[in-house]
Amino acid sequence: MRRDRTRLRPARLSLRDVLHVGSAGLRARPVRVVLSALGIAIGIATMIAVVGISSSSQAKLLRELDALGTNMLVVTPGQSMFSGQDTKLPEEAPGMIGRIEGVERVGATGAVAHSVRRSEKISPDETGGIAVLAARGDLLETLRAGVRSGAWLNAATGRYPAVVLGDVAARRLGITAPGRQVFIGGRYFTVTGILGPVPLAPEIERAALVGWSAAESLLGFDGHPTAVYERSADARVGAVRNLIPQTANPRSPQTVSVTDPSAALQAKAATEGAFSTLLLGLGGIALLVGGVGVANTMIISVLERRHEIGLRRSLGATKGAVRVQFVTESLLLSGLGGLAGIALGSAAVAAYAAAGGLPWVVPLWSVTGGFGATLVIGTLAGLYPAVRASRLSPTLALHAA
Structure with missing residues (x-):
């Protein structure tokens, strides 16, 4: 007599569950979250401000050229x-x-x-x-x-x-x-x-x-x-x-x-962003430093939460679920820093434009590119801690706790 065997499959986390468990570590340590996101925010704010100020100055020159004629x-x-x-x-x-x-x-x-x-x-x-x-x-x-x-x-x-x-x-x-x-x-x-x-x-x-x-x-x-x-x-x-x-x-x-007297203004408008390359590089370095800070925070979080990881594994959480949890936490941490950086950079451009009588211009590509960079850095910064967390043995993690 053949007996039907039902293969047990682990339950999959929904998007809501992923966001909930991923944000749990952030809610528990708000001060650490702010300090870790600060590096990301400074890097993105620098990049947004440099591109926005350059674009605002260029827009003013182009408006002058339109008014004065070429x-x-x-x-x-x-x-x-x-x-x-x-x-x-x-x-x-x-x-x-x-x-x-x-x-x-x-x-x-x-x-x-x-x-x-x-x-x-x-x-x-x-x-x-x-x-x-x-x-x-x-x-x-x-x-x-x-x-x-x-x-x-x-x-x-x-x-x-x-x-x-x-x-x-x-x-x-x-x-x-x-x-x-x-x-x-x-x-x-x-x-x-x-x-x-x-x-x-x-x-x-x-x-x-x-x-x-x-x-x-x-x-x-x-x-x-x-x-x-x-x-x-x-x-x-x-x-x-x-x-x-x-x-x-x-x-x-x-x-x-x-x-042609307008040639000087045209050349100035074309090369307005030439001197922004160095500052963009500095912003990129600050962004990388912020990414290192996020990675360090995630590694410490894994060490401090071994008991939680062991308990989840013993209750049936898969290695993949643990990896998703910590990668999501890293992405949320970087994303918060990126949003704060975009707001700070845009505010800096607005203040500079108001002080200098310039049009306020923040190119969309700089915002989307900057935020995309934070997500990439967040993913990379969270990979190693996530893999390390998923490899913890439930027995050893609970015993160490």
């Missing part, structure tokens, strides 16, 4: 074929450049051989690094610059002793509002306006700008522009750049220099 070129006198000989742009250069197909706006400045001072009692040698420039009325629109206070030069003020100061020039002269006077070329000029920042033309920020006509009649300006700023349609920038030299100075196109 379709402006600056035309200046280039190098002469004969050393020591100065070159000049023709007086007609701005008008000739404005007739190139695709050019939308043209502005120009010309260097004036005078200094600007608060009064005639100050030595002419005390220039303060401020240049005096003749300016055409359409310069402001071409640069897409703004007047912080007062008004820009117009057809009327451009013929009289009126001056507009760049942002840096006004600070160096100690002038905070229009209406004051400065001494230029033996006479006083009234300040009618103060410009805001001009990122694409920092030389304008350090200049005192007078009208083109006033510079010729009052300051002996020769009428030759030293810088021509032009904006063209985005699709025509390359073609316009190729046509400018022979158009601006048909007799000596080789003496004309054409530059």
Whole structure:
């Protein structure tokens, strides 16, 4: 007579049971959990903060580029074929450049051989690094610059002793509002306006700008522009750049220099995160140190809980169940540290962005990648303690207890 034999199989732990037994050790030792998770939190916070601050700075630069545009070129006198000989742009250069197909706006400045001072009692040698420039009325629109206070030069003020100061020039002269006077070329000029920042033309920020006509009649300006700023349609920038030299100075196109001032901002935006590599490496080291701390905590936990492990094994828990318990505990410990690190890093980026007037940007990949790294480290840190716990003999564990 055949007797049916029923093979006994160990019960499997549900996900709820796994989380319950895995978190039991964390609930029993909260202080140790906080200290162990701190290393993970510091590493993740460092990585999130480094990436977020770099991304926020880059976002600000890209916004500036969008606002300022990348379709402006600056035309200046280039190098002469004969050393020591100065070159000049023709007086007609701005008008000739404005007739190139695709050019939308043209502005120009010309260097004036005078200094600007608060009064005639100050030595002419005390220039303060401020240049005096003749300016055409359409310069402001071409640069897409703004007047912080007062008004820009117009057809009327451009013929009289009126001056507009760049942002840096006004600070160096100690002038905070229009209406004051400065001494230029033996006479006083009234300040009618103060410009805001001009990122694409920092030389304008350090200049005192007078009208083109006033510079010729009052300051002996020769009428030759030293810088021509032009904006063209985005699709025509390359073609316009190729046509400018022979158009601006048909007799000596080789003496004309054409530059793109937005290239510096574009390069800065592209390399904004270059110096973050070292800090990311330091964050990675801190993360590894935190992982070592988690592993150490788990090993100590196994040694302290041999009686619990032996009791569970004697009641039927398999080696696999014990391994799952301690790996889950390690993952929960690392995950808590990772979540705390993400919160701390994001808060640091928010504080930095608020202090510097930057947009708050924390890339999603940095958050998911950082948290994924904590889970990987938690798994690796818990493997050895979990295997060690599963190999404990129930009899020896209970006897040792």
